[in-house]
Amino acid sequence: xxxxxxxxxxxxxxxxxxxxxxxxxxxxxxxxxxxxxxxxxxxxxxxxxxxxxxxxxxxxxxxxxxxxxxxxxxxxxxxxxxxxxxxxxxxxxxxxxxxxxxxxxxxxxxxxxxxxxxxxxxxxxxxxxxxxxxxxxxxxxxxxxxxxxxxxxxxxxxxxxxxxxxxxxxxxxxxxxxxxxxxxxxxxxxxxxxxxxxxxxxxxxxxxxxxxxxxxxxxxxxxxxxxxxxxxxxxxxxxxxxxxxxxxxxxxxxxxxxxxxxxxxxxx
Amino acid sequence: xxxxxxxxxxxxxxxxxxxxxxxxxxxxxxxxxxxxxxxxxxxxxxxxxxxxxxxxxxxxxxxxxxxxxxxxxxxxxxxxxxxxxxxxxxxxxxxxxxxxxxxxxxxxxxxxxxxxxxxxxxxxxxxxxxxxxxxxxxxxxxxxxxxxxxxxxxxxxxxxxxxxxxxxxxxxxxxxxxxxxxxxxxxxxxxxxxxxxxxxx
Amino acid sequence: xxxxxxxxxxxxxxxxxxxxxxxxxxxxxxxxxxxxxxxxxxxxxxxxxxxxxxxxxxxxxxxxxxxxxxxxxxxxxxxxxxxxxxxxxxxxxxxxxxxxxxxxxxxxxxxxxxxxxxxxxxxxxxxxxxxxxxxxxxxxxxxxxxxxxxxxxxxxxxxxxxxxxxxxxxxxxxxxxxxxxxxxxxxxxxxxxxxxxxxxx
Numbered sequence: 001x002x003x004x005x006x007x008x009x010x011x012x013x014x015x016x017x018x019x020x021x022x023x024x025x026x027x028x029x030x031x032x033x034x035x036x037x038x039x040x041x042x043x044x045x046x047x048x049x050x051x052x053x054x055x056x057x058x059x060x061x062x063x064x065x066x067x068x069x070x071x072x073x074x075x076x077x078x079x080x081x082x083x084x085x086x087x088x089x090x091x092x093x094x095x096x097x098x099x100x101x102x103x104x105x106x107x108x109x110x111x112x113x114x115x116x117x118x119x120x121x122x123x124x125x126x127x128x129x130x131x132x133x134x135x136x137x138x139x140x141x142x143x144x145x146x147x148x149x150x151x152x153x154x155x156x157x158x159x160x161x162x163x164x165x166x167x168x169x170x171x172x173x174x175x176x177x178x179x180x181x182x183x184x185x186x187x188x189x190x191x192x193x194x195x196x197x198x199x200x201x202x203x204x205x206x207x208x209x210x211x212x213x214x215x216x217x218x219x220x221x222x223x224x225x226x227x228x229x230x231x232x233x234x235x236x237x238x239x240x241x242x243x244x245x246x247x248x249x250x251x252x253x254x255x256x257x258x259x260x261x262x263x264x265x266x267x268x
Numbered sequence: 269x270x271x272x273x274x275x276x277x278x279x280x281x282x283x284x285x286x287x288x289x290x291x292x293x294x295x296x297x298x299x300x301x302x303x304x305x306x307x308x309x310x311x312x313x314x315x316x317x318x319x320x321x322x323x324x325x326x327x328x329x330x331x332x333x334x335x336x337x338x339x340x341x342x343x344x345x346x347x348x349x350x351x352x353x354x355x356x357x358x359x360x361x362x363x364x365x366x367x368x369x370x371x372x373x374x375x376x377x378x379x380x381x382x383x384x385x386x387x388x389x390x391x392x393x394x395x396x397x398x399x400x401x402x403x404x405x406x407x408x409x410x411x412x413x414x415x416x417x418x419x420x421x422x423x424x425x426x427x428x429x430x431x432x433x434x435x436x437x438x439x440x441x442x443x444x445x446x447x448x449x450x451x452x453x454x455x456x457x458x459x460x461x462x463x464x465x466x467x468x469x
Numbered sequence: 470x471x472x473x474x475x476x477x478x479x480x481x482x483x484x485x486x487x488x489x490x491x492x493x494x495x496x497x498x499x500x501x502x503x504x505x506x507x508x509x510x511x512x513x514x515x516x517x518x519x520x521x522x523x524x525x526x527x528x529x530x531x532x533x534x535x536x537x538x539x540x541x542x543x544x545x546x547x548x549x550x551x552x553x554x555x556x557x558x559x560x561x562x563x564x565x566x567x568x569x570x571x572x573x574x575x576x577x578x579x580x581x582x583x584x585x586x587x588x589x590x591x592x593x594x595x596x597x598x599x600x601x602x603x604x605x606x607x608x609x610x611x612x613x614x615x616x617x618x619x620x621x622x623x624x625x626x627x628x629x630x631x632x633x634x635x636x637x638x639x640x641x642x643x644x645x646x647x648x649x650x651x652x653x654x655x656x657x658x659x660x661x662x663x664x665x666x667x668x669x670x
Contacts, residue, residue, distance in 0.1 A: 033559050034584035079584040122581055127638050128569060129561030135624045136539035139553035142625060143283040143537040143545055145483070147333065164355040165617070166423045166601045167594045170437050172357065173364035176380065177434075216358045219383065228383050278523025279541040283549055296547045322479025340480035346497045347481055347489070430603040432612055440575075440591040 035083030036122040038065060043119075050119060053112055055094060059087040090115060199234035207244065207259045215255040273300055274308045287331025362388045363397060363415075367431060370414035371401050377413075389413070397422065474501055475509045488532030488622065530621035531628055553623070563589045564598060564620070568632060571615035572602045578614075590614070598623060 032038045042061050043050055066080055093111035136142045206213050218231050235257065238244045247256045280296060281288060290309060294302045309332060313325045316334075323336045336344060355363075362385050365377050377385050392398040399416040403409040415428070425431060481497065482489055491510060495503045510533060514526045517535075524537045537545060556564070563586055566578050578586045593599040600617040604610040616629070626632060 033562060034582055036581075036583040083583060118581070118583075122583070124635055124638055125565045125569065125581060126558075126562055128633065128635065129558065129563075129565035131633050131638065132565055132568070132624055133556050133558075133561040135626075136542075137553050137555075138536075138623045138625060140551045140555070141539040141542040143279075143542070143549070145282055145334075145535060146285040146549070164360065164422075165597060166425070166432065167437075167597070168355070168360060169364050169367065169423065170432050170434065170601075171595075172360040173368055174434055174437060176361050176364065214356070216356055224382050275521060275523045275538070276541055276544050279537045279545055280523070280548055282524045282535070283537050283545050285549065288548070297544065320476060322476045322481070323483045334483070336480045336484050337476070340477055343477050343498065344480055344484045347485060424602065426603055429610070432601055432604075436612055437591075440587040440594075442587060 033126075035062075035080050036119060037126070038062065038080070039083070039119060040123055040126075051116060053116065055087065055091050055112060059084075059091050062087055086115065196230055196234050196237060199230050200238060203231075203234060203238060203257070204243070207257065211258060213257045215257070273297070273304060274312055277305065277308055278312060281325065281332055281334055284333075287328055287333040289331045293332070356388075358383075358385075358388050359392060363392060363419075366392070366398055366413050367415050367419070367428075368434075371404075371412040372414075373404055373410040373412055375410060474498070474505060475513055478506065478509055479513060482526065482533055482535055485534075488529050488534035490532040493532070527625065528627045529625055530618045536625070559584075559586075559589050560593060563593060564616070567593075567599055567614050568616045568620070568629065569635065572605070572613035573615075574605055574611040574613055576611065 032041065039058065039062065042048075042058055042065075043053065046057065046061075048054065048058070063084060066084060069080070090111045138144070203213065203218065206218075215231075215235075219228050235244065235246070238257075239246060244257045244259060247258065276297065277293060280293060288296075290306055293309070294300075294305050297305055309325075313327070313332070316323070316325045321337075322340060323334050325332060325334055327333075328335070358381075361381060362377055365380050366372055369376065369380075374385060374389060377389070389398070393400070396416055396418040398413050398419070401412045401414040404412050419425075420427065423431075477498065478494060481494060491507055494510070495501075495506050498506055514528070514533070517524070517526045522538075523541060524535050526533060527536055529536070542551075559582075562582055563578055566581050567573055570577065575586060575590060578590070590599065594601070597617055597619040599614050599620070602613045602615045605613045620626075621628065
């Protein structure tokens with residue numbers, strides 16, 4: 001844990017600027033969400049006017065902070081370095097002598113303006129985020145009814161308007177392509193043979209855990225013709241033995257199975 | 269005090285996924301007196317049956333449960349019939365293949381998914397998400413499928429070009445690209461602030 | 470008569486597995502007057518909040534839903550497991566930016582936060598709190614993001630307008646100079662917010 005005991009190490013190094021805030025930082029090091037968060041922290045801590053940031057001071061502290069991060073072997077994200085470059089750029093702009101024309105427009109050309117604008121806006125959203133996060137969360141502080149009405153439970157498969165997001169669609173395609181290797185597209189012969197008896201046992205054990213099983217689920221792990229056919233034959237056999245009942249929500253809806261004798265252990 | 273207990277019991281029963289027995293409730297609310305819990309339960313049941321609302325607190329199979337009044341079942345089932353359906357994974361996969369690979373034949377889709385897609389395809393056609401675009405000029409002249417206008421509407425897309433590509437989704441996982449970070453407009457392209465806009469006096 | 474309607478509405482809301490909008494309820498209860506339904510809904514909400522029970526009828530994501538009172542969550546979680554976990558600061562910041570500035574691109578969010586947001590964005594997409602709204606009509610056609618219905622549901626918001634306005638957020642800060650904040654122009658090339666879409670007063 002590098003964060004735990006940085007103090008004595010830092011003393012050796014004797015970084016003058018770190019003296020003041022090493023204690024606090026060593027605690028919060030991992031908590032900064034990014035360069036903007038860190039800058040706001042530095043401004044607040046030094047009680048600086050955000051509209052009139054002394055760039056020299058803030059840049060120095062910022063760079064010292066990055067040094068500290070490196071010292072503690074924390075990964076310094078590239079984003080922090082981008083901000084460091086921005087600060088140095090602003091500082092160098094301030095050092096450059098202004099020509100006469102520019103002097104007239106000095107106020108408008110304050111090199112800090114853009115940074116301040118970004119900081120203020122970021123601060124606003126950070127606070128908005130905290131307000132949102134402080135709300136009672138569904139599933140954490142607030143709950144809805146989870147016991148379905150008997151009438152509702154029976155109508156689970158009613159086909160109505162669609163409820164699916166674009167991300168679901170893309171993700172389904174991505175998962176599909178990952179799951180099915182290219183060479184399998186035309187190859188339907190499976191390497192090992194699958195017995196109907198194994199399949200029956202699989203389905204029965206699934207039905208002991210749950211009340212209903214969907215056909216699609218049974219074949220979802222292994223999308224081969226053989227698997228589908230064996231699963232289908234297994235279900236026909238289970239049906240013949242009156243161990244399962246088959247339901248279909250609507251004419252072309254998903255096919256569901258329920259154990260015909262609920263909860264009863266299957267006799268061998 | 270007692271009303272607080274009632275409200276707590278109500279919240280427990282309301283969120284439970286099955287009926288809760290009096291014993292179980294007492295167990296959960298260990299800091300309350302068992303008799304008080306039993307009394308509160310009876311009171312609650314009486315209160316809800318007395319107010320004549322849409323649901324009652326009733327004792328079933330040794331437990332307590334909120335249940336809708338049977339009188340209103342004809343209204344309740346109206347909603348159930350028109351309930352939004354969750355898309356099954358197989359429908360979603362089939363739709364994704366058609367969306368990204370269109371125009372495709374049924375055989376194309378089945379090659380990719382490894383299973384028969386006739387039923388799923390038919391249901392997608394019925395939902396009008398998928399349409400028949402014509403016949404392919406190969407032996408057997410199989411039907412070719414593509415997505416419909418309703419598909420775009422359902423997903424809020426302006427056109428098929430607005431469909432996010434796999435690359436774009438995968439790009440979310442990639443390392444940041446710094447070159448995209450906007451250059452701070454410190455120089456000439458700074459816009460002029462309005463009077464008194466920026467407080468650098 | 471009116472109390473019958475209230476009870477019917479209650480039974481509908483009680484059995485529904487998601488929030489029902491006023492429009493949807495009117496549609497289902499076609500034999501009742503629309504104004505009567507609207508009035509009954511408001512009355513019901515008031516009644517339940519007034520009685521101080523274990524749950525309330527609240528307006529969320531454009532619909533009505535019975536929800537347990539947050540006060541009792543410590544009792545409820547004794548029986549059922551809490552599903553959601555707290556959000557990280559980076560998730561919340563990203564959510565806030567998307568909520569207030571939608572539709573936004575990933576670059577917009579990253580410019581504001583100063584850090585890469587790909588991972589956070591993807592996890593928000595997977596949690597369905599954020600959705601892809603299409604592509605922006607600028608070179609490169611980047612994806613644009615907005616918040617989803619699930620976002621409103623998760624945080625118990627009636628609509629986007631019920632988010633605290635940025636003005637209110639400023640008011641939380643004691644420093645008086647922040648009043649000028651609203652005048653600071655946003656990026657010139659910012660898209661125009663949709664009318665009534667955004668919660669800026």
